[in-house]
Amino acid sequence: MLDMIISQAANGLVLGFLYVLIAIGLSIIFGMLGIVNFAHGSFFAIGAYLALVLARDFGWPAALLSPIIVGAIGMIVEMTLIRHLYGKEPLLGLILTFALALLAEAILRLIFGGAPVPFNPPSIFAGFIEYGPILITKYRMTVLLVTVLALVSFWAFLRFTPFGRIIRAGSRDAEMVGLLGINLPILLSGVFGIGCLLAGLAGMLAGPLWTVIPSMASGAIMPAFVIVTIGGLGSYSGAIIAGLLVGITTAMSIQFAPAWSGAAMYVLMAAILLIRPRGLFGERWERFE
Amino acid sequence: MTPENQKGGKKSGTSRRSLLAGAGGLAATQFAASNFGMPYIGNAAAAEPIKIGMLWAKTGAIVDQATYLAQGGFFAAEQRNNQLLGRPIEIVWLDEPNPQGAQLNAQRLIDEHKVCALIGGAQSSLALAISAVAKKSKIPYVAANAAALDLTGKLCNKYTFRLQPPVDVHTRVLAPYCEKLGKKWYTITGAFAFGQDIKASFTDYITKAGGSVVGSDEVPVSTADYSSFILKIRAAKPDVVIGGLSASDLTTFLKQWSELGMKGKIPFAEISIGNTDIWGVGPEAATGIYTMVWVYNNPGNTAEDKAFVDAYMKKFNEPPADKAWMGWFGMRSLLESIELAKSTEPAAIVKALETWRVKEGDLDVGYRDFDHQMKRRTVICKVKDKIPNKWDYVDVLENAPKTAAEIDEAFGSAASSACKMDSI
Numbered sequence: 001m002l003d004m005i006i007s008q009a010a011n012g013l014v015l016g017f018l019y020v021l022i023a024i025g026l027s028i029i030f031g032m033l034g035i036v037n038f039a040h041g042s043f044f045a046i047g048a049y050l051a052l053v054l055a056r057d058f059g060w061p062a063a064l065l066s067p068i069i070v071g072a073i074g075m076i077v078e079m080t081l082i083r084h085l086y087g088k089e090p091l092l093g094l095i096l097t098f099a100l101a102l103l104a105e106a107i108l109r110l111i112f113g114g115a116p117v118p119f120n121p122p123s124i125f126a127g128f129i130e131y132g133p134i135l136i137t138k139y140r141m142t143v144l145l146v147t148v149l150a151l152v153s154f155w156a157f158l159r160f161t162p163f164g165r166i167i168r169a170g171s172r173d174a175e176m177v178g179l180l181g182i183n184l185p186i187l188l189s190g191v192f193g194i195g196c197l198l199a200g201l202a203g204m205l206a207g208p209l210w211t212v213i214p215s216m217a218s219g220a221i222m223p224a225f226v227i228v229t230i231g232g233l234g235s236y237s238g239a240i241i242a243g244l245l246v247g248i249t250t251a252m253s254i255q256f257a258p259a260w261s262g263a264a265m266y267v268l269m270a271a272i273l274l275i276r277p278r279g280l281f282g283e284r285w286e287r288f289e
Numbered sequence: 290m291t292p293e294n295q296k297g298g299k300k301s302g303t304s305r306r307s308l309l310a311g312a313g314g315l316a317a318t319q320f321a322a323s324n325f326g327m328p329y330i331g332n333a334a335a336a337e338p339i340k341i342g343m344l345w346a347k348t349g350a351i352v353d354q355a356t357y358l359a360q361g362g363f364f365a366a367e368q369r370n371n372q373l374l375g376r377p378i379e380i381v382w383l384d385e386p387n388p389q390g391a392q393l394n395a396q397r398l399i400d401e402h403k404v405c406a407l408i409g410g411a412q413s414s415l416a417l418a419i420s421a422v423a424k425k426s427k428i429p430y431v432a433a434n435a436a437a438l439d440l441t442g443k444l445c446n447k448y449t450f451r452l453q454p455p456v457d458v459h460t461r462v463l464a465p466y467c468e469k470l471g472k473k474w475y476t477i478t479g480a481f482a483f484g485q486d487i488k489a490s491f492t493d494y495i496t497k498a499g500g501s502v503v504g505s506d507e508v509p510v511s512t513a514d515y516s517s518f519i520l521k522i523r524a525a526k527p528d529v530v531i532g533g534l535s536a537s538d539l540t541t542f543l544k545q546w547s548e549l550g551m552k553g554k555i556p557f558a559e560i561s562i563g564n565t566d567i568w569g570v571g572p573e574a575a576t577g578i579y580t581m582v583w584v585y586n587n588p589g590n591t592a593e594d595k596a597f598v599d600a601y602m603k604k605f606n607e608p609p610a611d612k613a614w615m616g617w618f619g620m621r622s623l624l625e626s627i628e629l630a631k632s633t634e635p636a637a638i639v640k641a642l643e644t645w646r647v648k649e650g651d652l653d654v655g656y657r658d659f660d661h662q663m664k665r666r667t668v669i670c671k672v673k674d675k676i677p678n679k680w681d682y683v684d685v686l687e688n689a690p691k692t693a694a695e696i697d698e699a700f701g702s703a704a705s706s707a708c709k710m711d712s713i
Contacts, residue, residue, distance in 0.1 A: 004524055008517050015514050105348075114356035115610075116540045116569020118679075121548060128550060135520065137548050209548065210513050211540040211569055215352055219513040254506075254517035259480050261517075262509025 003133030008251040010134045016247020017147040021202040022220050023227035023239045024151065025195035031234025032171040032191045035082060036090070038097040040224060041217030042104035043070050043196040047203025048212050049108060052119045060122045067200035074196025078189045086188070101217060108214040121208040143205045150201060151240065154194075158236070167191055171234070226265045230272050232282025241280060338379035339633055341366075341623065342398030342428075344391055344409025344419055345616075347384040350511045351536045353565045354612045355385075355411040358434055361609070361616025362408060364601065365624060373624055374631065385409060388418035395422040405633035406430065408619055412535060413437030413482040420449040427713070429626075429638045433619030434612065436561050437482035438490075438707075441662040445708035448635070450642050450661040452582075452619045454700070456486035459560035459580045461699045462667050462689045464494040466578060467558050471528020472500025477518055477542070478533025480507040487533030487560060503527050512538060515545045523551065532559035532577075540569040547574030564610035567683070572676035579683070581668045583614045586681065589666075589688040591649050608680050622656070622663075636713045652693060657700075660708035664700050666690065 026040045050066040077100070085093045125139035136144075158164035170177040170187055178184040202220070210216060227246055231238025246265045253264035260267075272280060343362055345355035359382055371378045381402045385391035391410070398404045399422070407423055407430040410416025416435030423430035424446040432440055433452045436459065441451045467474065474495050478484030484507065492502050504525040506518055522530055534542050539562060546552060547570075557577040564584075567575050583590075585598050585608040597617060601609040609617075622645055627633060630641035646655040654665040670683035690696045 004520070007520055011516050011520060015516070109352075109356075115353040115565040116537055118569055118571025118574075120544065120571050120573050135523075135549070137550070139548060140516070206513075209545060211537040211544065213353055213537050213540075213569070215349060215537075218349075219511055223513075250514075251517045255521065258506040258508065258518065258521075262480075262512065 004255060005252070007133045007135060008255045009248055010136060011140075012248035012251030013244060014136060014140045014144050014247070015250065016244040017144050018202060018206055019223045019227055019246055020240050020243030021147045021150065021198055021205070023224040023231070023243055024154070024236065025198035025202075026224045027228045027231065027234055027236065027239045028198075029192055029195040030228065032167060033082070033086070033188055034090070035085065035093045035097065035192075037195070038094060038221070039077075039100035039104060040097075040195070040199055041219075041221030042101045043074060043199035044203040044206070044220040045108060045214065045217040046070050046073065046104065047200030048119070048207035048210075048216060049112060049117075049203075050200070051204035051207050052117060052212055055119070055122075060124075063204055066204045067197045070200025070203070071193040071197030074199075075189045075193035077196075078192035079185075082192060083185065083188070101221075105214045105217060112214065114214060116211045116213045119207045119212045139208065143209075146201075146205060150198065154198070155236065163187075163190070223265060226269050228279075230269050230279055232279030235279070235281035235283070238279060238281030336377065338377045339373050339627065340379045340381055340402055340404040341620070342395065342402060342404035342407040342409075343380050343382040344385045344394055344398070344407060344415070345382065346386070346411045346415070347382075348386055350538060351411040351415075353569070354434065354536050354563050354610075357563075357565065357610045357612035358409075358411060358616035358619075360605075361613040361618070362620040364604070364613070365617045365620035368600065369624060373627055374633075378624070385411065385415045385419070388414050391415045391418045392422050395419045396426070399426045399428055404428070405635065406623055406627070406638055408433060408616075408623055410435045413440065413486075416440055416451075417444060417482065420444065420446065423448040424711075427635050429623070429635055429642060431619045431623050431642075433615045435483070436486070438486050439482070441660045442707040443709075445660050445710060447639060447661075447711050447713050450622075450656045450663070452615060452622070452663045453561065454582070454665075454667055455662065456483065456560065457490050457701075458699050459667060460487070460490040460494060462669060463558060463560050463578070463580045464491060464498075466669060466686075467491075467529045467531065467556075468495070468498055468500070470556050470558075472498065473503045473526075473528045474500060474531055475504040475522050475525055475527035475529070476502060476531045476533065477506045477508060477515075477522065478531075479535055479538060480509050483535060483561075484508070484533035487531065491531045508534065508538070510535075510538065513541065515542045516549060518542075519546060519549045519551060522555070523549070527555060530555055530557045532557060534559070536563065536566055537569065539566040543567075543570045543576065544574050547576065552576045563612050564680075564682070565612065567672065568610075568679065572679075572682075575672045575676065575682055578669070578671045578686075581611050581670055581683070583611045583618075584668050584670060584683060584685055585609050585611075585614070587668055587685045587688070589650070589668075589685070593647070639713060652696065657703075659703040659710055660706050661710075662700065664696060666696065 022044055029035055029037045047066050047070045050069055051063040054062040121139040125142055127138050129136050129141055166182055227239055227242040231242035249264050249268050250261055253261040345359040346352045366378045383394040407428055410419045410432045411434050413435040416432040429448050431450045436453045436456050438455045476488045478488045560580045562579045626641035626645045627638055630637035642656055643658045646653045656663050666688045669686045669689055671686055672682055673684050676682055690699045
């Protein structure tokens with residue numbers, strides 16, 4: 001039994017890291033733009049479809065362009081639609097992004113049809129890594145490494161680059177950043193684009209594991225919201241810890257109470273919010289008070 | 290009446306003479322229609338469409354199958370030039386996002402759109418929900434895709450007809466194949482009516498056959514990652530895994546089953562799958578032995594089915610998925626029954642559906658009167674070792690059961706049925 005628990009925990013960690021990648025974009029978009037982006041899952045789905053098309057037509061290396069294209073699409077969406085919502089009633093953002101999610105799903109269905117499209121991991125990542133009771137496929141290990149690399153890079157970008165410092169400052173007091181002569185609209189477009197890029201990256205990595213279907217966004221968006229809520233809205237480290245917690249909790253519930261595995265992350269969220277209503281690393285943000 | 294009419298002046302749009310001429314013309318038309326074998330001319334003149342309510346999912350996990358089911362339904366109407374009883378057919382398609390939503394939309398179709406019959410219910414839970422509305426509103430309903438036992442079992446009703454064989458029939462057909470592979474089974478089934486029926490019926494079968502179920506998991510619908518379930522199956526070392534996952538859930542499972550190296554190591558079997566479930570897996574990962582209601586290149590298909598395949602391929606440039614056929618056949622049974630009834634009255638349509646029959650080889654296929662279950666053969670198929678193109682994934686092993694007596698036994702008799710049919 002101990003072997004199974006260790007094996008499930010390792011597997012849960014991989015799943016958790018994938019969730020983190022989806023959630024982190026959602027978290028930074030909320031933290032810095034104040035928009036609860038219901039369309040975040042759509043960017044995940046677009047990332048998967050783009051990766052599929054690029055890999056099929058030009059080979060797997062071309063699929064790496066998918067997150068960048070998704071990021072660019074995200075910036076266009078921000079500049080044309082999202083921008084008009086800043087400082088307005090939060091409900092408007094919910095309605096617009098929800099409508100965007102429905103529109104994106106309809107467009108994907110129009111282009112690719114409603115049926116699942118085959119998309120499997122590249123043959124170079126076929127096979128497993130077995131270490132004692134732990135069994136992880138090479139592709140999942142790659143997903144884990146890419147995710148960790150993306151998270152560390154993004155953290156370093158926020159921490160050590162001037163643009164990162166501006167983003168962090170803007171997330172706390174956007175008005176003051178603007179008064180200092182910084183072009184705030186471009187900054188916000190960039191942040192939204194980065195959030196979408198991360199969702200696209202998650203879609204590219206998850207596409208070969210999950211079913212690529214227009215409605216796949218819904219499978220991604222709920223865990224992302226749960227993770228952001230558990231970690232604390234807008235918290236980078238909170239999203240990472242929460243993602244791993246959700247992954248491990250889901251894996252353990254599958255081992256011991258499989259019928260409850262779908263509800264496990266919601267029970268975890270409820271338990272954490274009862275103890276700490278702002279989430280694990282949630283802080284008091286003046287601009288949202 | 291308008292003020293002008295009330296005054297009786299010449300401004301009135303209808304004179305007594307034109308009114309008489311119109312009435313005379315109408316009477317002559319009705320006379321000609323009834324006396325020269327054209328009973329529908331009167332209705333055609335009115336051109337009031339015959340409305341059919343369609344409830345196939347437009348969103349959610351089952352939408353891939355539902356798209357084909359709907360396409361088949363529209364195609365059946367198109368093949369009749371959208372005409373029935375000399376009147377245009379109007380298909381009103383609403384979503385079935387969940388059981389509650391399906392019920393609300395079924396009620397809307399009946400109350401607002403005034404449909405004379407319903408077709409839909411892409412999943413068992415949705416079909417059961419719609420069936421309750423059909424019963425309450427006394428509107429004929431064809432469930433073309435749901436397999437849960439209760440639909441034509443203990444929750445049967447006079448207005449509900451089901452095309453898909455129920456789970457226990459599929460089980461009786463497939464379980465002997467699984468038994469040949471070994472007697473230690475593991476079930477992984479969806480946590481809803483269809484999955485629970487599969488779990489119960491396969492467990493019952495193997496227990497009676499002296500085998501055992503070494504593990505059993507009920508999986509929430511729309512699970513994105515099955516790796517933890519697969520690790521459990523791997524540790525349990527069963528001879529066969531019996532699946533009960535529907536639509537894209539099955540696709541996801543098979544992709545991850547192959548990714549985790551289980552393809553070819555432990556056989557996987559499932560009943561009542563759809564083409565799209567396998568098409569989405571891809572040739573590298575597809576595996577398993579299945580039952581399907583219909584397969585486009587089954588050598589046992591009837592001439593009518595072959596004509597349907599040709600017409601479909603001509604229109605859509607791809608072979609029809611089984612769900613397209615089910616949508617088409619379900620709608621065909623409904624439209625032909627309305628034609629047979631020569632009426633859109635619910636009671637007349639129900640009676641016609643009970644007597645509607647088509648020939649499939651030696652078998653008269655139709656809905657049985659005592660439970661409204663369609664009785665026909667099921668296809669047992671296996672994923673090919675080498676998949677030649679993106680549609681041709683399976684080899685047909687058998688059209689089962691073979692004889693009419695075996696079919697009767699598989700479907701059960703009126704005496705053994707849990708259905709206590711009500712009256713109109």
